[in-house]
Amino acid sequence: MTHIQQGAFRRAPLVAGLALAMSSGLGLAQAPDTRGYLLDGAGSFVGSATPGQCWRNGAWTPALAVAPCDAVIMAAAPVVVPAPAPAPVEPARAAPPAAPALIPMPAQRLNFSADALFGFDQSVLGPNGTAMLDGLAVELSGSTFDAIHVRGYTDRIGSTAYNQKLSLRRATAVSDYLVSKGVSPASILAYGEGESNPLTALADCPGGKRAALIACLQRDRRVEVDVQGTKAAVR
Structure with missing residues (x-):
């Protein structure tokens, strides 16, 4: 009897240890x-x-x-959340074309015979006159003008007052025609110079027959066009 009790006491710590180990193991398990x-x-x-x-x-x-x-x-497999689509990129706008380079035009004076433009004692452009001015308009195209001065001149035949009015009508007719061909009206001015600034001297055309005097003074009857501005450079 005494032997059995001693054996029982020897096994008790082992059973207690197992119980403690089992309880410790259960405590480590994580509940869902x-x-x-x-x-x-x-x-x-x-x-x-x-x-x-x-x-x-x-x-x-x-x-x-x-x-x-x-x-x-x-x-x-884990669900992969797609990355947000990138924001649309606005295409770059094309740069505006560069303005053409402008080069200064040398001042020019164009001399037109009034007899070729109008005929003697006239202020209405004739066919030859319009053809000449068409060529001038083509030459002036593509240019930016600081100023275009149109000056009309007559000979000394007739009164000074009459010649003044006639020269202004001729200068105005030329400037109006150039405007109709595309020249800016803001850059063109017309002047009537009458019989001032003759190209002939009194000694060149002495008195005599009227027809001879008219022919001799032909150079004085003219329209001068002074042009100054800039023009697009040719690349």
Whole structure:
């Protein structure tokens, strides 16, 4: 009897140690997070008729899945959330074409015979006159003008007052025609110079027959066009 008791006392620490070890092991196991599922009064999962399927509540998310109920979800590859598409890049706007370089034009004086433009004692342009001015308009195209001065001159035949008016009518006719061909009206001015600044001297054309005097003074009857401005450089 005494021997049995001694054996019992020798086994008691071993049993107690096993019990302590088992209780310690159970304490280390982590209980599953059941917040996403319905549980019964005993704390067990409430499931459907299909094994391994539990009823979820409104708090359930894939992050709350547990092995007894959603082993398939837990074994699946993680869901990759696609990166947001980059914002559309507005295409770069093309730079406006560079303005053409302008070069200064040397001041020019063009001398037109009034007899070729109008005929003697006339201020209406004739066919030859319009053809001459068409050529001038082409030459002036593509230019920016600081100033275009059109000056009309007559000979000394007739009164000074008459010649003044006639020269102004001729200068105005020329400037109006150039404007009709594209010259800016803001840059062109017309002047009547009358019989001033003759190109002939009195000794060059002495008195005599009228026809001879008219022919001799032909150089004085003229229209001068002074041009100054800039023109696009040719590349």
